[in-house]
Amino acid sequence: MGERHPGGFSTILAIGLNTFREAIRDRVLYLLLVFALIIIGVSRLLSLLTVGDEEKIIKDVGLSAIAIFGVMTAVFVGVSLVFKEIERRTVYTLLAQPVQRSEFLVGKFVGLFSVLLLNLLLMSGALFVLLAFRGESPWPLLPALLLIAVELAVVTAFALLFSSLTNPVLSSLWTFAVYVAGHLSWSLLMFREKLPEGAARWICDGLYWLLPNFKRLDLKAQVVHGLPLPDGYVAFAAIYGLGYGVVIVALACWAFSRKEFL
């Protein structure tokens, strides 16, 4: 046997590939994907039933379906990934290899996020085809799709963090809770104005800074209605989201490194 070099990037890739295989052989994924494609398909019907610009409705419904089904996949497939390894004790032989626990978790993230990106590509492809048939250019949707991908990265990171700490049911609930709270966190700023000076405001400020601000990553309205974006907005929002995701993955690694396998 030649010289061996275990660990590092190749280990993360191997675990990522295995996670990718596991996810794409999971029926839940196809169920969600087919459902999303149906919704994108019928958005044309919805546009017929609604008053307004047909193209805008197709874009709006399509982008919303992509975002929501992406998040659902991240939650339903994501939270069970680490838990299943522990419950079925496959993690025992895996961590007995020259693999650091952080490599295991980052590998899981890479695998799951690759599946989500593939999903995103398929769903976007369906929407692009629908728009192309109507003679509409799909390219203005790209910034919104890019930030949906960033949002999915943050949601995946939370799914991993919670699934390192608790069971799939609680992990799903917590991840959904963070997703919803992240979309509403901007309202904390409005709420704080109604609070008296002091501890309540500090808590409000603390929560605002602590929770992810998914509103920043939501460009659906802008791209659908063709509203202008400030220069460099997409890049800054992507950096914010990815930075946030890295911190959450680091937290997940820390939590997982302290775990004991009874």
Place this chain on the structure above:
Amino acid sequence: MGWSWRNGSNRGSVVASDSRVALEISALHKSFSGHLGIGRRKAVEGLDLTIRCGEIFGLLGPNGAGKTTTIKMILGLLRPDAGEIRIFGLPHAGREARARIGYLPENPYFYEYLTAREFLDFYARLQGIPARDRRDLITRTLDRVGLSERADTALRKFSKGMTQRLGLAQAIQHEPDLVIFDEPMSGLDPLGRREVRDLILGLRDAGKTVFFSSHILQDAEMICDRVAILQSGTLRSVGGLKEMISNRVRWFEVTVRGDLPAGVDAGSPAGREDEHLLRVADVEALRELLDRLHRSGGQVLSVWPRRETLEDLFMERVGAAVPREDGHG
């Protein structure tokens, strides 16, 4: 089918490396929180063990003795409360140490969505084995554990015995210097157990060190160079099997057909109605019995010297009912 891991060419290195230490455990302690988080339950208490290179070492003990806890601490799956573990002189949780070990858990379960070949390829990648070597290595390993025909079968279709073989394959395919098996014979039929025994002996012949836990004493007795007996997390006994178990005859069992001479206890029935199983304390008593049987016309069917076994030693040290093969360690 016979599994083989014998490799005569490495035998010389075994002798040369005998003085080296493969695994060193010193003053190891581990406790878990009790029911509802109240109190602490001690699982391992002050365990000291030294496993030498090239030996087969059996960690024996009844249920809840701390065998699996000890193995999990060696692998870094559990953190010791106190104590030190070194593998070939290296910190046990480090990458370098873990690259030199192979591990098979009790009742293994693997990714059911993978085929046997994909599974072994995944583990070979984790071991950092280059792509150019992996294909041949996996083919050879599957052949060694008798799974060549099932290389492309999904693991969800594997029986328990086949899963166990695949587990052994992943534990040994990267040719680790130290192989750790947790209850490797558990749940296997007699043929499967013999194959695992042969595999372990083959690993030793190839210069590997084997450390395994078991509650099946007969298996341990057949293959171990040294054993440790653990009870309630405490080491009760450790040493070479040859030194620990004397070869002395404890008693003789004599099967007799026909009428017994007067004054000889009828013993217990042995098969047919006119057969008796007699227990005789020593050679003198045996000679006397045989003489009397000869005179009375009784027919001696068998004489079996019952020698001291690991089970006797286990009973003596643990003082508990010895778990049988259907038990759990």
